[in-house]
Amino acid sequence: xTKRIPVVEKILSVNDRLALENQARFDSAGVLALNFxxxxxxxxxxxxxQTVKGLQGQVRIGMINGDIATSLDADRAQAAGATAIQxxxxxxxxxxxxxxxxxxxxxxxxxLDLVIIENxxxxxxxAEFKLGTHRSVLVASLPEGDxxxxxxxxxxxxxxxxxxxxxxxxxxVPFRMDFFKKGIEVLNPGVTQFELSCRTGEGIPAWLAWxxxxxxxxxxS
Amino acid sequence: MHELTVxxxxxxxxxxxxxxxxxxxITGLYLVIGxxxxxxxxxxxxxxxxxxxxxxxxxxxxxxxxxxxxLVCQDCGQEYRPTSENMACPxxxxxxxxxxxxxxxxxxxxxxxx
Numbered sequence: 001x002t003k004r005i006p007v008v009e010k011i012l013s014v015n016d017r018l019a020l021e022n023q024a025r026f027d028s029a030g031v032l033a034l035n036f037x038x039x040x041x042x043x044x045x046x047x048x049x050q051t052v053k054g055l056q057g058q059v060r061i062g063m064i065n066g067d068i069a070t071s072l073d074a075d076r077a078q079a080a081g082a083t084a085i086q087x088x089x090x091x092x093x094x095x096x097x098x099x100x101x102x103x104x105x106x107x108x109x110x111x112l113d114l115v116i117i118e119n120x121x122x123x124x125x126x127a128e129f130k131l132g133t134h135r136s137v138l139v140a141s142l143p144e145g146d147x148x149x150x151x152x153x154x155x156x157x158x159x160x161x162x163x164x165x166x167x168x169x170x171x172x173v174p175f176r177m178d179f180f181k182k183g184i185e186v187l188n189p190g191v192t193q194f195e196l197s198c199r200t201g202e203g204i205p206a207w208l209a210w211x212x213x214x215x216x217x218x219x220x221s
Numbered sequence: 222m223h224e225l226t227v228x229x230x231x232x233x234x235x236x237x238x239x240x241x242x243x244x245x246x247i248t249g250l251y252l253v254i255g256x257x258x259x260x261x262x263x264x265x266x267x268x269x270x271x272x273x274x275x276x277x278x279x280x281x282x283x284x285x286x287x288x289x290x291x292l293v294c295q296d297c298g299q300e301y302r303p304t305s306e307n308m309a310c311p312x313x314x315x316x317x318x319x320x321x322x323x324x325x326x327x328x329x330x331x332x333x334x335x
Contacts, residue, residue, distance in 0.1 A: 001335055002248060007238050007328045011230050011252075093223055124259045125223045128326075150305045153290070154257045154324070185316045186292075186308040 015129055018097035022104065022132025029109035032218040033117065035131050037155065038139035040121030043165040045073045046198035047139055048116055052080040054208040059215050062112040064103045066095040066120045073118060082116075083107065094125035097132055114215050123152040134218070141166040142175045149183030156187045161194070163207065168197040224264035228272060231265070235278055235331050244333030247278040255325035256290040290323030
């Protein structure tokens, strides 16, 4: 006889559970963890370089980098002074909680204050897979176009911070800042935003001050 | 793009629930997928046919229920579907809105033979 069994279980519940385990490890070490997401070329690695240099001597930073094949980004972060672990996803379009768990085994959290996880460059898949980080940071950039919140609502809804990079290009690219921001406002009202340029350094101090405060408050909590 | 992982998850959840009920066979799965959760039905079906092979779920039919994204304006109460050009309320122009549906992604039920 056939019968119907109600299940009502989230498909990614296994990943969600592992993400909570990762978060517990960060919590017990007093380490703030960030998930950096963006499309390829938006400037995730450039922002990490600026962050590592800018907070040198104040915040001890570890970095987990997810990339499809190379370790170029991890090398850049390491050169800037961070402890970097590379995960090659072997073609996978996103990091998941299991990959982060295995990277954590190679990272001494007691020697760190902040871990930045650089996700695979992609605006679709990373939004679906929780990693166990405390905040998600989306790095957007002007040349991508101002319609991205409208095209990738899932990504823009799920993040805690939107960093708008490459603002030095504003005079040269057709980017309607008000249209872009209206999309963000609908999807994610009150989300923390920064406008900056990793190339010129404009706006970087405000980002660093915010992040340093987040790390400090997390340690004290 | 990550449908293999997703499909493996679906199989794992279905097999676990079937086992708990001592079912002999799984004949159907009912999936609910929101418009804003980035999953492609055809790819899930493609992987399903491969990975369910050799399990009690082999040959089970996948039923997909798609849920459209819908927003509710918190200022005037208007319910509407967002477009790729405009996400603000079409009636009052407000941006204080809540998502009513569209992010679902779960296994609702399974059909089993006892």
